[in-house]
Amino acid sequence: MSHRINQSIADKEISALELTALERRLLNDFQRDFPLSATPYADMAEKLGVSEQQVIDTLQKLKEQGAISRVGAVFRPNRVGVSTLAAMAVPLDRLEEVAQLVNEYDEVNHNYEREHDFNLWFVATARDDAHLKAVLDDIESRCGLTVLFLPLVEDYHIDLGFELKWS
Amino acid sequence: MNVPKIPEGLIQMPGLDERDKKLVAAIQSGLPLCSHPYAEIGQQIDMAEAEVIQRLQRLLDNDFIKRMGVVVRHHELGYQSNAMVVWDVPDAQVKALGHCMGQFEFITLCYQRPRRLPEWRYNLFCMIHGRDRDDVLRCVELVVERCSLQSVAHEVLFSQRRFKQRGARY
Numbered sequence: 001m002s003h004r005i006n007q008s009i010a011d012k013e014i015s016a017l018e019l020t021a022l023e024r025r026l027l028n029d030f031q032r033d034f035p036l037s038a039t040p041y042a043d044m045a046e047k048l049g050v051s052e053q054q055v056i057d058t059l060q061k062l063k064e065q066g067a068i069s070r071v072g073a074v075f076r077p078n079r080v081g082v083s084t085l086a087a088m089a090v091p092l093d094r095l096e097e098v099a100q101l102v103n104e105y106d107e108v109n110h111n112y113e114r115e116h117d118f119n120l121w122f123v124a125t126a127r128d129d130a131h132l133k134a135v136l137d138d139i140e141s142r143c144g145l146t147v148l149f150l151p152l153v154e155d156y157h158i159d160l161g162f163e164l165k166w167s
Numbered sequence: 168m169n170v171p172k173i174p175e176g177l178i179q180m181p182g183l184d185e186r187d188k189k190l191v192a193a194i195q196s197g198l199p200l201c202s203h204p205y206a207e208i209g210q211q212i213d214m215a216e217a218e219v220i221q222r223l224q225r226l227l228d229n230d231f232i233k234r235m236g237v238v239v240r241h242h243e244l245g246y247q248s249n250a251m252v253v254w255d256v257p258d259a260q261v262k263a264l265g266h267c268m269g270q271f272e273f274i275t276l277c278y279q280r281p282r283r284l285p286e287w288r289y290n291l292f293c294m295i296h297g298r299d300r301d302d303v304l305r306c307v308e309l310v311v312e313r314c315s316l317q318s319v320a321h322e323v324l325f326s327q328r329r330f331k332q333r334g335a336r337y
Contacts, residue, residue: 070197
């Protein structure tokens with residue numbers, strides 16, 4: 001159990017060695033301050049000394065490979081809509097089944113197994129409080145398990161992106 | 168259900184009008200990869216390119232949007248190990264310790280959350296991404312040392328299977 005790596009969605013690690021210099025710069029240098037101009041990819045291309053089409057094609061490739069999930073906005077939690085972290089202590093022989101049930105909800109955007117008695121952790125997001133509560137109540141009653149409801153109280157993290165180290 | 172009420176202040180969306188909401192809905196799965204992405208988003212929701220850009224700028228200025236840019240997937244880029252580290256911090260020190268933790272570059276989230284006694288005693292949560300388990304544990308040690316957390320109870324919840332990961336939809 002302790003060192004299992006068994007992803008249930010596409011799982012191919014991209015070795016740093018496989019990445020071109022352009023790919024590395026696109027991954028590292030543009031996690032924030034994406035241009036709010038009519039042609040943002042052309043602006044990036046100018047900084048990088050390549051063509052707009054190269055930027056677009058390379059981002060497309062990184063997206064298809066799974067290295068990036070999207071190019072776009074990261075919303076501050078609970079400023080647009082509401083969300084909460086939730087946890088369940090699921091008997092091991094039911095974990096797969098309960099995880100799939102939780103995954104069915106469009107409101108759930110992250111769902112992980114973690115090493116703890118509380119072994120299923122997911123994030124649910126909805127337009128408003130009533131909808132969010134209804135989703136969690138529904139999960140609770142369908143699974144017959146208590147859902148630990150852990151909404152955010154305060155965010156202390158200043159998100160400047162994540163510095164990837166290639167060495 | 169275990170205490171479901173979210174504080175009222177977090178539910179409201181001050182300053183967000185119907186057109187903002189339409190725009191947020193249109194960009195939540197990402198910007199299109201084309202020459203004029205804001206114009207293309209605008210076409211989907213009947214909004215001029217200039218208005219799309221102006222509204223996004225305001226959402227950034229108002230901190231509705233934390234950042235705009237490339238959103239990387241750590242796991243695929245070789246950060247194979249991630250752990251949620253949870254701490255039982257005295258209430259009076261949550262703010263100071265949260266700020267202390269929030270500054271480490273390997274910490275990608277740092278939130279205060281409510282305790283749920285008796286099942287759950289921890290009130291400060293942070294996410295650490297590392298190359299492997301030892302890498303993550305070294306990061307935890309560094310946080311303990313730098314923020315003087317030697318006497319604070321904590322647990323390291325390594326992730327196992329990832330059943331779902333995508334951007335939020337509202």
